[in-house]
Structure formats: C-alpha cells, structure tokens
Amino acid sequence: xxxxxxxxxxxxxxxxxxxxxxxxxxxxxxxxxxxxxxxxxxxxxxxxxxxxxxxxxxxxxxxxxxxxxxxxxxxxxxxxxxxxxxxxxxxxxxxxxxxxxxxxxxxxxxxxxxxxxxxxxxxxxxxxxxxxxxxxxxxxxxxxxxxxxxxxxxxxxxxxxxxxxxxxxxxxxxxxxxxxxxxxxxxxxxxxxxxxxxxxxxxxxxxxxxxxxxxxxxxxxxxxxxxxxxxxxxxxxxxxxxxxxxxxxxxxxxxxxxxxxxxxxxxxxxxxxxxxxxxxxxxxxxxxxxxxxxxxxxxxxxxxxxxxxxxxxxxxxxxxxxxxxxxxxxxxxxxxxxxxxxxxxxxxxxxx
Amino acid sequence: xxxxxxxxxxxxxxxxxxxxxxxxxxxxxxxxxxxxxxxxxxxxxxxxxxxxxxxxxxxxxxxxxxxxxxxxxxxxxxxxxxxxxxxxxxxxxxxxxxxxxxxxxxxxxxxxxxxxxxxxxxxxxxxxxxxxxxxxxxxxxxxxxxxxxxxxxxxxxxxxxxxxxxxxxxxxxxxxxxxxxxxxxxxxxxxxxxxxxxxxxxxxxxxxxxxxxxxxxxxxxxxxxxxxxxxxxxxxxxxxxxxxxxxxxxxxxxxxxxxxxxxxxxxxxxxxxxxxxxxxxxxxxxxxxxxxxxxxxxxxxxxxxxxxxxxxxxxxxxxxxxxxxxxxxxxxxxxxxxxxxxxxxxxxxxxx
Numbered sequence: 001x002x003x004x005x006x007x008x009x010x011x012x013x014x015x016x017x018x019x020x021x022x023x024x025x026x027x028x029x030x031x032x033x034x035x036x037x038x039x040x041x042x043x044x045x046x047x048x049x050x051x052x053x054x055x056x057x058x059x060x061x062x063x064x065x066x067x068x069x070x071x072x073x074x075x076x077x078x079x080x081x082x083x084x085x086x087x088x089x090x091x092x093x094x095x096x097x098x099x100x101x102x103x104x105x106x107x108x109x110x111x112x113x114x115x116x117x118x119x120x121x122x123x124x125x126x127x128x129x130x131x132x133x134x135x136x137x138x139x140x141x142x143x144x145x146x147x148x149x150x151x152x153x154x155x156x157x158x159x160x161x162x163x164x165x166x167x168x169x170x171x172x173x174x175x176x177x178x179x180x181x182x183x184x185x186x187x188x189x190x191x192x193x194x195x196x197x198x199x200x201x202x203x204x205x206x207x208x209x210x211x212x213x214x215x216x217x218x219x220x221x222x223x224x225x226x227x228x229x230x231x232x233x234x235x236x237x238x239x240x241x242x243x244x245x246x247x248x249x250x251x252x253x254x255x256x257x258x259x260x261x262x263x264x265x266x267x268x269x270x271x272x273x274x275x276x277x278x279x280x281x282x283x284x285x286x287x288x289x290x291x292x293x294x295x296x297x298x299x300x301x302x303x304x305x306x307x308x309x310x311x312x313x314x315x316x317x318x319x320x321x322x323x324x325x326x327x328x329x330x331x332x333x334x335x336x337x338x339x340x341x342x343x344x345x346x347x348x349x350x351x352x
Numbered sequence: 353x354x355x356x357x358x359x360x361x362x363x364x365x366x367x368x369x370x371x372x373x374x375x376x377x378x379x380x381x382x383x384x385x386x387x388x389x390x391x392x393x394x395x396x397x398x399x400x401x402x403x404x405x406x407x408x409x410x411x412x413x414x415x416x417x418x419x420x421x422x423x424x425x426x427x428x429x430x431x432x433x434x435x436x437x438x439x440x441x442x443x444x445x446x447x448x449x450x451x452x453x454x455x456x457x458x459x460x461x462x463x464x465x466x467x468x469x470x471x472x473x474x475x476x477x478x479x480x481x482x483x484x485x486x487x488x489x490x491x492x493x494x495x496x497x498x499x500x501x502x503x504x505x506x507x508x509x510x511x512x513x514x515x516x517x518x519x520x521x522x523x524x525x526x527x528x529x530x531x532x533x534x535x536x537x538x539x540x541x542x543x544x545x546x547x548x549x550x551x552x553x554x555x556x557x558x559x560x561x562x563x564x565x566x567x568x569x570x571x572x573x574x575x576x577x578x579x580x581x582x583x584x585x586x587x588x589x590x591x592x593x594x595x596x597x598x599x600x601x602x603x604x605x606x607x608x609x610x611x612x613x614x615x616x617x618x619x620x621x622x623x624x625x626x627x628x629x630x631x632x633x634x635x636x637x638x639x640x641x642x643x644x645x646x647x648x649x650x651x652x653x654x655x656x657x658x659x660x661x662x663x664x665x666x667x668x669x670x671x672x673x674x675x676x677x678x679x680x681x682x683x684x685x686x687x688x689x690x691x692x693x694x695x696x697x698x699x700x701x702x703x704x
Contacts, residue, residue, distance in 0.1 A: 002541050002542075002558070002559060002561070002578050002676075003541070003581075003639070003642055004541070004581040004584070004638065004642035004643075004645050004646050004678065005580065005581055005642065005645060006580045006581050006582050006645065007580070011641060011645070012641075014581070014644070014645040014648055015640075015641040015642075015644040015645050015648075016644075017648050018643075018644030018645050018646070018647040018648030018649075018651075018666075019644050019647075019666075021647060021648050021651040021652075022644070022647050022651070022664050022666050052641070053641075055639065055640035055641050055644075056640050060640070189354050189355070189356070190354075206354070207354060209354070226354050228357065228358045228359070229355075229356040229357055229358050229366070230358050232356070284637075284639060285636075285637040285674065286356065287355070287407065287636060287671070287673060287674055288367075288407035288408050288412070288668065288671065288701075289363060289364075289367040289404070289405075289407050290355055290356035290357065290367075291356075291370075292366070292367040292368075292370030292371050292374070292407075293356055293357060293358065293363070293366040293367050293370050294356050294370070295370040295371075295373060295374050296366055296367075296369050296370030296373050297370075299370075299373040299374070300373075312374050314370075314371075314374050314700070316640065316668075319639070319640065321639060322637065322639055324354075326356065346704075348666070349640075351703060351704045352698075352703045352704065
C-alpha cells in the first residue's frame with residue numbers, strides 16, 4: 001500500500017504522536033491511548049472518541065474551546081472502555097465529564113460501560129448521542145440514525161459552552177438540542193481503502209456513486225449514476241430539507257438514578273426564514289475546488305428556500321480515510337448556538 | 353471524469369463563486385476574473401495569483417492580514433496580464449501594490465507586463481519572486497528554482513507586515529528575506545489528473561514515487577521505490593538541510609528607474625540552534641493522518657539536528673489538483689518573521 005505510513009499497525013500511533021509533536025498544548029497517554037488538553041478545573045470536561053480514520057475528527061478538535069480529551073480507536077474500530085474510562089479520569093474535575101458519542105452500536109456499548117464505571121467511582125458523568133445522518137434509520141452498525149459531520153458542530157458549540165461555565169446538565173441539554181436541529185447526508189464517489197484490508201471496501205462503477213453512504217463505507221439509500229455536481233447537491237439538499245421531523249428515542253444517562261433511560265427526542269423541523277450553519281465536508285480524497293463548487297450550489301439552494309446560511313465551514317472535518325465524496329450538514333441554529341459557534345477555539349483543525 | 357464538477361470549462365469559475373458565496377468579506381470580478389478584499393487605503397496592497405489547481409492557494413488566502421487580491425488563472429494556466437492589471441488597479445492605493453509571483457516563466461512574463469503597465473499609469477508597484485523549491489534549478493517551466501509551499505509563508509508574513517503599515521520597499525525587502533530563508537521539497541505518490549486532459553499527467557509504477565516533483569507534475573530529481581513514510585521524510589529532510597547556500601539572481605523592479613534588474617540573492621544557510629517554521633503540506637489526495645505521520649518524522653529529524661521548530665502548519669496549503677504526496681517547507685525564521693507569522697489572519701484557508 002503506497003501511503004505515507006510506516007507499518008499498518010502503527011498508523012494510529014504515528015499520526016497521534018505527529019499531532020502531539022505539532023501542538024505543545026496537548027498531552028498524550030499511550031497505554032491506553034488518549035490525548036487531552038489541560039482545562040480549567042471549573043469547567044465541564046468534554047470527551048469524544050471512537051474509530052480512527054475520520055481525521056481530523058476527533059483528535060484534531062482537542063484544545064481550548066472544544067474537546068478536553070479524545071480517544072482514538074484503531075482504524076474503523078471503536079475505542080475500548082478502558083481508553084474511555086482512563087481518559088475521563090484524567091480530565092474530570094468537580095464539574096464532571098460529558099461524553100459526545102457517535103450513534104454506532106459498538107461506540108455506544110463501550111461508552112455505556114465507561115459511564116457506569118465512572119458513576120460507580122463517584123464521578124459526575126453525562127453522555128450525548130449524535131445521530132445527524134438522515135440517510136438510513138437502521139443499518140449494519142446502528143440502532144437508529146448514524147452520526148457524521150454534525151458531530152463537529154456538537155463538539156464546537158458544546159465545547160464553547162463548557163468553556164463559558166455551563167453546567168453538565170446545561171451542556172447535555174444544549175448538545176441534544178444541537179443534535180436534534182442538525183441533519184447531514186453523505187455521498188461517495190469512490191470507496192475508501194482500509195489499510196489492513198488494502199482493497200476498496202466496496203466497488204463502484206466508473207460513473208456510479210453511493211448516495212447516503214456512511215463514513216465507514218456503510219451502504220446508503222441508492223446507488224446512482226453521477227451526472228454533475230449541481231444535480232447531486234440539489235438531490236442532497238432536497239433530502240435534507242424534506243426529511244420529515246419525527247421523534248425517536250436516544251439513550252440518556254440518568255445521573256440521579258445511575259441508570260440508562262430512553263429519552264424521547266424530537267427532530268427539529270427545518271423551516272424557511274430561519275438561520276442555519278452549513279458544512280460542506282470532504283470525505284478524504286476530495287479537492288478543495290470540489291468542496292467550493294458544492295458550496296456554491298448549496299448556497300443557491302438555501303437562498304431559493306430562504307434558509308439563511310449565517311455561518312459555514314468548507315473543508316475536511318470528518319473523513320472516511322481516502323474516500324472521494326462529501327457530506328453536507330445543515331444546523332437550524334438559534335442565537336445561542338451561533339454565539340457559541342463564534343466563540344474562540346484553538347485546536348489543530350479549527351482555530352479562530 | 354467523476355469529480356464534483358459541472359463542466360470542465362466551469363471548474364475555476366464555479367469554485368471561485370463558491371468561495372465568494374462562503375465569505376461576505378470578499379468581492380468578485382468575473383471579466384477579467386479576480387477577487388479582492390477591502391483593505392485600509394493606508395496599507396500596501398498585496399496581490400498574488402497564477403494557475404488554478406493549487407487550492408487553497410491563492411484564492412483561499414485573500415482576507416485580513418494576508419492577500420488583498422488574488423487572480424486565478426485557468427487550471428495549470430497562468431493568469432493573464434489584463435487580469436493582473438485590473439486586479440491591481442482595483443486594490444491599489446497611495447502605498448502602492450506588491451505582487452507575489454511564483455517563479456515560473458509564464459507567470460513571470462505576465463506579471464512583468466502588468467508591472468510595466470501599472471508603472472506607466474503612475475501606480476507605485478513592486479514584485480517579489482518566490483523560488484523556494486530546491487528540487488531542480490532549471491526545468492521545463494522555470495528559469496532557476498520553482499515556487500511551491502514556501503509561497504504561503506511569504507504571503508502570510510508579508511501580509512501581516514502590510515497590515516502593520518510597512519512601506520512597499522519594506523514589504524519587498526521582507527518578502528525577499530523570507531524567500532531566501534525558505535526551502536521546500538515535494539514528492540508525488542501519484543500523478544494528478546488535469547480535468548481537461550482526463551488522464552494522469554505522468555505514470556508511476558505500483559510502488560514508485562517521484563522525488564522532487566513540481567506542483568504541476570513537472571519531473572523531479574529521481575524516480576524511486578517507496579519504502580515507508582519515515583525513510584521518505586528522512587530523505588526529504590537531508591535534501592533540505594544539505595542544499596548548499598548559493599547566490600542566484602532574481603528579477604527585481606526598480607521603481608525609480610522603471611526597469612527590471614537582476615537582483616543578486618543569497619540563499620540563507622540552514623544552521624543548528626536556530627528557529628524554524630515548518631510546513632507539512634498535502635498535495636491533494638493525501639490523508640490528514642499521512643500528514644501527521646510525516647510531521648512526526650520531520651520533528652524527530654529537526655530535533656536531532658537542533659533545528660528548533662517554533663511554529664508549524666500541517667494541512668493542505670498548496671496542492672496539485674488530486675496528486676497524492678506532500679511538500680515539506682522549512683523557513684529559517686528570525687524574530688520579526690515569527691512575530692508576523694503569529695499576527696491575526698482571517699482568510700478561507702488560514703484563520704487565527
């Protein structure tokens with residue numbers, strides 16, 4: 001495999017150590033592996049993690065105003081409960097620790113275990129599940145919807161809130177509100193290649209794309225012919241706009257009772273004359289020019305429907321190794337979210 | 353060609369319009385095509401441009417603290433003299449306009465023409481040639497060395513100086529000093545595909561790489577076998593470190609006389625116990641993980657030689673369409689350069 005790797009086994013370790021070498025403000029633990037940033041003890045510690053292969057997510061989001069800690073699993077393999085537990089122990093102070101968890105079965109299981117362990121240690125702990133991907137509501141690896149690039153907005157906005165002194169309960173409420181106001185859809189123009197497998201995860205014909213793909217190459221809604229960027233973005237926009245609001249349950253940790261409960265979560269309807277934050281996210285091998293071409297068409301669609309894009313991100317925020325393709329995320333944002341989005345952040349992948 | 357394009361003819365226009373749609377602070381002129389940012393009339397206007405296909409360079413660097421204007425040519429085609437002339441007319445005030453020009457024959461010719469036209473209009477105008485690429489000293493498209501990712505540092509540092517009120521002459525002197533203290537080397541793991549050609553610009557064997565490649569796919573020093581990331585970065589570091597200092601001439605515009613003169617430029621020697629700014633730059637289809645793996649090894653090499661990396665950039669700053677590969681840039685930086693590097697910047701591709 002001709003990639004800038006040393007050995008397939010060392011991809012994750014090498015890249016994390018490279019990130020650490022590039023940023024003096026981030027600390028590193030190798031066994032079990034996690035990274036963290038020293039925050040004020042007076043704020044909620046925010047921790048996320050999961051499979052590697054989605055860089056810069058999550059390790060690129062550790063720093064002032066965003067994540068306190070991140071736990072990289074192996075490539076496309078969930079983080080282990082001891083990684084999660086040890087990282088949380090490292091960063092948690094009196095205000096407690098909040099996990100941001102992408103809604104995949106494996107991630108959910110391991111974060112659940114860590115939450116229970118921390119609770120029995122007397123640590124104040126909470127968890128937010130992210131399920132912004134509207135493509136499918138059940139899939140090989142998920143109960144309910146998957147998480148994709150909307151996770152970045154949850155981490156940015158809740159990260160700013162934690163830095164401002166929001167309590168654990170306030171961070172949880174805000175994070176769930178962001179998640180429920182957020183929709184994403186992804187398309188693949190090519191499969192990714194998992195280093196250990198050294199072959200594409202799926203095959204696409206010369207002119208075929210996978211609409212609604214997941215960030216590990218999970219199947220989407222439809223395999224279709226590619227015509228051009230505008231047609232594809234139009235179709236993605238319609239899918240985002242027309243996703244019918246509905247209620248589903250997301251697991252929630254009851255801190256008082258020390259048990260898990262299903263929390264009824266209503267997806268926030270998308271409306272005209274409202275403000276939105278948009279992401280055009282590259283999935284790996286997508287050129288910056290392609291991202292801006294997609295953004296242009298997204299902006300035109302939003303203008304036509306009077307969805308007011310007040311902030312935007314165009315770049316690689318949540319990838320699927322070397323997959324060609326993009327995800328589009330729209331967050332129906334209230335003033336609090338926009339204000340927190342604008343708050344200072346200083347991480348490897350996002351700084352302002 | 354399965355890329356997020358609409359038509360091959362519209363790639364540049366669509367992507368520039370996408371960028372403009374994403375940033376309200378940047379203005380756009382279509383005929384001839386250029387973009388600009390309203391600066392204070394009391395500062396030198398900084399303008400760069402050239403072939404498209406190197407995004408985010410240069411359009412992604414227009415904004416507060418960096419470029420005032422940028423002129424995108426067609427893909428791998430130099431900007432035309434009228435584009436350059438009109439853009440400069442749009443942005444120049446009393447302090448004059450300074451061009452940052454990558455040292456390719458075509459770019460040089462067209463910027464030269466524009467400088468002469470502006471001079472005869474009575475506009476105060478200057479130009480800096482960038483030639484940071486140590487790979488080859490003559491090639492198909494160059495007299496002398498080519499320019500690659502070091503251009504980004506010239507634009508950032510001189511951009512900050514202009515915003516602080518440096519005069520045109522001071523900006524020129526600084527820009528030349530940055531260029532002469534800056535070395536880059538690039539490697540390709542795969543060729544890029546020019547959209548209009550729809551086939552790779554060159555062929556590499558399954559395990560072959562091109563060492564010292566240019567950002568349009570110009571040949572390098574050596575076609576070699578790829579072993580692993582560390583070996584490759586070691587070789588790149590040695591090439592950068594051991595490049596013998598020498599003097600060469602770079603064209604310089606004499607504002608008083610209104611004529612071009614060869615300026616003797618001495619390449620600044622690289623020494624231990626000195627401070628450096630480092631870039632690990634992805635050339636297109638290179639994963640963030642690969643960039644961090646390369647950065648790790650670069651940092652190890654620098655530590656061994658006591659090259660003190662005091663600032664670093666790891667990401668895509670100057671690409672070659674969808675080429676797989678990286679460039680590494682080292683700038684031997686003095687306190688003034690570091691201070692200006694740290695100054696606030698707000699552009700699509702660089703913000704802090």
